[in-house]
Amino acid sequence: MRHANLAPLLKQTFGYDTFRPLQREIMEAALAGRDVVAILPTGAGKSLCFQLPALAREGLTLVISPLIALMKDQVDALVASGVAATFINSSIQGSEAHRRRSGLEEGHYQLLYAAPERVMMPDFVSDLQRWNVTAIAVDEAHCISQWGHDFRPEYRALGQLRDALPGVPFLALTATATEQVREDIIRQLHLHEPEVFLASFNRPNLSYTVLPKAKATSQVYDFVRQRPSEAGIVYVQSRRSAESLAAALTAEGVKAVAYHAGLQPEERAANQEAFIRDEANVVCATIAFGMGINKPDVRYVIHADLPKNIEGYYQETGRAGRDSLPSECVLLYSRGDLVRNLKFLDEMTDAQAAEIAARQMRMMADFAEGTECRRVALLDYFGEQWPGDNCGGCDICLQPREQWDATTHAQKLLSCIFRIRQKSGFSTGLNHVVEVLAGANTEKIRKWYHDQLSTYGIGKDVPREEWAVLGRQLIREGYIDATADSFQTLSLSKKGLATLMNRTPVMLTRVPIAVKAGTSTGKVAKAGSIACDEGLFAELRALRKRLADEKGVPPYVVFGDASLRHMCREYPHTERGFLAIPGVGSQKLADYGAAFMGVISQWLEGHEMLKFAAEAAPPPPPKMKSEDGLTGTVLETLRLQRQGHSAEKIAALRGLVVSTIHSHIAQGIQRGEVKADPRDYYSAEEEAELRAAAAEHGMESLGKLREALGNRYEYPVLHYFRAFETRK
Structure with a gap:
């Protein structure tokens, strides 16, 4: 079916008039028979990228999905939209399993969902060969990579489907994947010159707020009770915390359930089902809860404990607002959470892994303590730049922090660090420095005679938490050096020493250290809001x-x-x-x-019919086709290429793999959009050899052409050769 039919199919089946960013490009590449890797954030519409093409092509689309619950949810939604879809897994037995298999034999279905373990059974592979499989979608594709989160060894065998179903294109989809994971997905699935699509990591409908953690249970309850009809997820670190928080909320009349890996499977499934069916408003969970949860109307995600890394935090907050309506992400932060997390690393036997984990934890703490826009910080972590200076959807941008003259306080704290080192010949952690400033009577202070320092007690009129916040700010601003180990002992940097000696003014942003019970940001991102009755x-x-x-x-x-x-x-x-x-x-x-x-x-x-202001018109979708048939992503590559950037540089700028960029440039050559000479890519002798092989084996399959040439030529060279031979 022609690609022009995608839009009518979208409206007729799913009820939408427009595509989300990159959806149409991904679908067109898949329908053209290309292997595709799509990295789209949660809520960007990954599922539609294989569901709609399945309706636009003949045959059966096989969807490989890791979770039984996710299969059922997606198939229920498809059937409700009039799509012939089914799943086969261990929950389907007897006559029902026979009925579904009969329907597959007779070609009644357009989509089939199955887990990787089921797919790779020898008998099942034989079935697939009979069922006219014309496309394969691998959902949660990061599970195939040992470098990714949620690694599942069963995914590793999926590359064998290449031999069992030759010529069937693959579409691999995931929400987050580093370049290393992307390359691993391509290698493990044996993808042929895949088109790689990387969407923006920005979720405009999500607001981000970090609040000082005081009494977490009370803070969570105060937040939840203001949203009695909304669904939310509260993440905690331990199983015990999940159960105790759910019990506390239930005691206050909130419909809450717990979810963690230690529950009996039946109870875990029942609690998840209660949340999905709106019979429980809140699920209090460890990170075991999340992958495959298809609930689009989660209105908030609260982290009551500090996540262990930014990628995990991003993924978990991404489970809010998948329907593009405004949703809130709240992090309750305490430095004590970081200290506890770091202490757990002492039990690790792999020193390198512990060091990496510690670095990731500190990056997460820096995010929580930071004073720059939360969205800027998140996108920067994923190598993306936010174009503006105010995102309008985080606590930093909605409630700009006050600048204050911290010179006197900074002088006291820097002087205390200096005096401790001078007196004892060693450095201490921030907590001990704060105790000295506060004039505390601790065993360590007495043992090391730090009660005799001139800085002892000079900060007793300031709350200790304020000193701790100031100390962490001075570390981030480069006045204080902290060791990389879990103890984080402090010393003055060159900047800090100069500031102390010269009494240089220190201007800082005031960080809130307390929040009144029962309050929250009260502000949400406006992106996606729909005023109604x-x-x-x-x-x-x-x-x-x-x-x-x-x-x-x-x-x-x-x-x-x-x-x-x-x-x-x-x-x-x-x-x-x-x-x-x-x-x-x-x-x-x-x-x-x-x-x-x-x-x-x-x-x-x-009731009276209410009137509402017209909704702001959404920005026009990116132009996907030019008059000469090149896709928008190819045109963007060609624009950068004309500016003189190399393929490697363009790949880095666009977040794509280099092979995809070479493919784009070759398409430009073929269409006459790029001025180039064959000698830029291969010699006259090589051209003669390539032409002779092409005359015998054709150029439709570059894989076969490469094999005929003894695998001596890389795919980019073959792309360019074919482009020059067929250019207009």
């Missing part, structure tokens, strides 16, 4: 829950919150009007249109 929204949510329970599916399978909110501002009363609501396709109109329009009509009998 909130009373009607509550009525439609209740209807959605009732219909979902009747069908035995999660409420979001019926309609997402975004669709409901659009209904509650448009008040559709005809089939045409209802079909115009985002997320309403033809099947959902047939199944649910009458029920929802009935409730809307009944509501309007007793």
Whole structure:
């Protein structure tokens, strides 16, 4: 089917008029028979990248998914949209398994979900060879790499499908993947010259807030009770904390459940199901909870304990707002969490791994203690630059910090570090420095005679936590050097010593050290907000829950919150009007249109129809096709190439692999968009050899051409040769 049919299929089946960034490019590359690697953040619409092409091509699309619960959720949602999809796993037995297999034999299905363990069974591979598999999607593809999180050895065998199903293109998808993991995915799956797509890591609808951690349970409850009808995840470090926090919230009337790896499988599954079906509003969980959770309407994620690294924090916060509606991410931070995490590393036998883990933990603490925009800091970690100076969606940007003259306080703290070293001949950690400033009567202070220092007690009029915050700021600003070990002993840097001796003014940003109980930021990112009739929204949510329970599916399978909110501002009363609501396709109109329009009509009998300001028009989708047929991603590469950048530099700038950039340039040569000479890429003798091999073996498959040439030529050379031979 032609690519032009993707947009009508999108509206007819899934009810949407436009694609999200990169979705269409990924689909077009997949439909062209290319191998594709897609790195899209959670909420960017990865699943649609293989679901819609499955409807636009003949045959069966095999989806390899790591979790049974995720398979069922996605298949339920597809079936609700009128798509012929099924899954086969250990939960399907007897006559039902036979019925599904019969349907696959007869070609009744367009999508089949299965786990990697099932896929690689010899008998199952034989089945796949009969079932006309024309595409393979590998979801959560980072599981194939030992360098990635959630590594699963079962994924390693998937490359063998290349031999069992030759010529079938692969689409590998993941939410986060470093360059090392991307290369490992390509190698392990035996992908042929894949097109690699890397989306922005920015989640504009998420707001980020860091609050000082005081009494975490009270802080979580105060936050949750202000959002009684919203779903949220609270992450903690330990199993005990998950259970105790869930119990405390339940005692206060909050519908909360616990989730961690230590629960019995039945209880764990039941708690997850309760959360997904809106029977529990809050799940208190360890990091065991998350991968494969398909719930799009999580409105907040709270980290009650410090995550161990920024990538984990990003992934976990990414489970909020997958429906693109405004959602909040709150981190309760205490320096004590970092100290505890670092102490756990003492038990590790691998010194190098412990050092890496410690570095990652300190980067996470720096993020929490930092005074720059949270979004800037997050994107910078992933090598992406935020274009503005105010993101409008984090505590730093929404509540700019006060600048203050910290000279006197800094002089006292720097002097105390200097005097301790001068008196004892060794350095101490920040906590001991604070104790000396506060005039504490501790065993160490008496033992080392630090109560005799001139700086002893000179800071007793300032709360100790303020001294600790100041000390951490001075470390970040380069006034103090801290050792890289878990003790982090302090000494003055050259900058700090000069500041102390010359009494140089020190201007710092004031960091809040306390927050009143019951308060939160009170501000959320506006990106994605949809003003609507909130009373009607509550009525439609209740209807959605009732219909979902009747069908035995999660409420979001019926309609997402975004669709409901659009209904509650448009008040559709005809089939045409209802079909115009985002997320309403033809099947959902047939199944649910009458029920929802009935409730809307009944509501309007007793309530006034509200008027809302027009929504801001979304930015136009990027131009995916030029007149000469080149995709937008190719055109961007050619633009950079004309500026004189090498393929390696362009790959680094765009976050793509070098082989993809060579492929783009070759397409430009073929289309006459790039002025180049064959001698830039191969000699006259090599050209003669290439041409002779191409005459015998053709150029459709560069893999076969390369084998015919004894694998002496790399793929970029073959790309360029084919481009010159066929250029316009």
